[in-house]
Amino acid sequence: MNLSKTSKYAFRVLGYMAKDEKALYSARQLYRENNVPEKYLRRLLTHLSKFGFIKSIQGRQGGFTFARDISKIFLIEIVEAIDGTESIRGCILGYKKCAFNFSCPMHDIWEDAKVHVINTLSNTSLKDIQNKMVETDSFL
Amino acid sequence: MNLSKTSKYAFRVLGYMAKDEKALYSARQLYRENNVPEKYLRRLLTHLSKFGFIKSIQGRQGGFTFARDISKIFLIEIVEAIDGTESIRGCILGYKKCAFNFSCPMHDIWEDAKVHVINTLSNTSLKDIQNKMVETDSFL
DNA sequence: ATAAAATGCTATCAATTAGTAGTATTTAAC
DNA sequence: GTTAAATACTACTAATTGATAGCATTTTAT
Ligand code: FES
Ligand code: FES
Numbered sequence: 001m002n003l004s005k006t007s008k009y010a011f012r013v014l015g016y017m018a019k020d021e022k023a024l025y026s027a028r029q030l031y032r033e034n035n036v037p038e039k040y041l042r043r044l045l046t047h048l049s050k051f052g053f054i055k056s057i058q059g060r061q062g063g064f065t066f067a068r069d070i071s072k073i074f075l076i077e078i079v080e081a082i083d084g085t086e087s088i089r090g091c092i093l094g095y096k097k098c099a100f101n102f103s104c105p106m107h108d109i110w111e112d113a114k115v116h117v118i119n120t121l122s123n124t125s126l127k128d129i130q131n132k133m134v135e136t137d138s139f140l
Numbered sequence: 141m142n143l144s145k146t147s148k149y150a151f152r153v154l155g156y157m158a159k160d161e162k163a164l165y166s167a168r169q170l171y172r173e174n175n176v177p178e179k180y181l182r183r184l185l186t187h188l189s190k191f192g193f194i195k196s197i198q199g200r201q202g203g204f205t206f207a208r209d210i211s212k213i214f215l216i217e218i219v220e221a222i223d224g225t226e227s228i229r230g231c232i233l234g235y236k237k238c239a240f241n242f243s244c245p246m247h248d249i250w251e252d253a254k255v256h257v258i259n260t261l262s263n264t265s266l267k268d269i270q271n272k273m274v275e276t277d278s279f280l
Numbered sequence: 281a282t283a284a285a286a287t288g289c290t291a292t293c294a295a296t297t298a299g300t301a302g303t304a305t306t307t308a309a310c
Numbered sequence: 311g312t313t314a315a316a317t318a319c320t321a322c323t324a325a326t327t328g329a330t331a332g333c334a335t336t337t338t339a340t
Contacts, residue, residue, distance in 0.1 A: 004328090026286070095175075113257045132248065183318095189317095
């Protein structure tokens with residue numbers, strides 16, 4: 001059950017970009033608006049490009065925009081791309097392969113909470129975030 | 141949403157000790173049975189003593205035993221003692237104080253899963269682990 | 281062409297977390 | 311009392327993760 005700071009940065013930035021899903025965002029704008037260290041974000045953005053979430057357009061007037069339909073980018077994909085699949089799904093005792101399986105007393109207790117988290121991350125797309133954003137904005 | 145390796149080690153060891161809650165365990169036995177590096181575990185055990193979960197008995201024939209009723213040691217106390225309170229409860233975007241509160245679109249989506257995790261950790265005591273252990277053992 | 285404004289890359293540094301080494305202290309068996 | 315078996319302590323090392331620096335490349339406006 002681990003979410004690195006880098007994944008959190010990714011959530012900030014991609015969530016921000018989802019506001020206007022067709023727009024082109026410069027790294028400059030993104031690090032300013034999301035409080036992510038400039039250079040660190042630049043590297044993260046290239047990674048996110050390589051993972052296929054966004055694409056980069058080079059040169060003056062360049063920037064980043066989504067590479068795929070954001071209704072099909074689920075939060076869990078982002079975490080797993082950055083932190084690896086074990087980060088969320090791994091054994092609560094830190095064993096590589098839940099050694100004890102059913103006989104481990106922690107397993108069942110934890111499994112339920114874990115599944116809940118996995119489901120939330122698996123069922124929430126950036127589009128859902130966007131919609132949520134519209135809803136909440138309408139309260140302002 | 142973070143659980144350090146150290147917390148996982150603590151779960152292993154305290155869960156193991158809960159098998160026989162009145163027994164005195166030597167560090168030697170604990171690191172052998174739970175695959176935790178010797179020296180690292182020794183330090184962890186002194187920490188767990190200082191936190192008041194267990195107490196140490198020095199000298200030959202010494203070891204560690206629970207300092208409190210294990211039905212009142214909840215998993216979340218262990219995590220919070222080791223990793224700090226923000227590790228589990230913190231903002232999904234990594235902000236110190238969930239800056240946006242209700243206006244942040246991630247908030248509600250995540251809150252539900254987070255509460256589920258917190259409840260699981262808050263409601264599960266080492267005694268529950270022990271009981272679970274007895275149940276599962278009876279299947280063997 | 282040239283300059284400006286953007287991304288791309290690689291190497292390095294810093295901070296945090298995990299793990300080790302070595303020695304001192306405590307206590308009980310003999 | 312001496313030795314053996316345990317914990318306690320402090321300082322160090324290693325690994326991982328987060329952050330920076332500096333230069334190269336791409337593209338467009340002029
Ligand atoms: S061994 Fe992984 S939860 Fe029990
Ligand atoms: S600011 Fe923390 S979840 Fe939105």
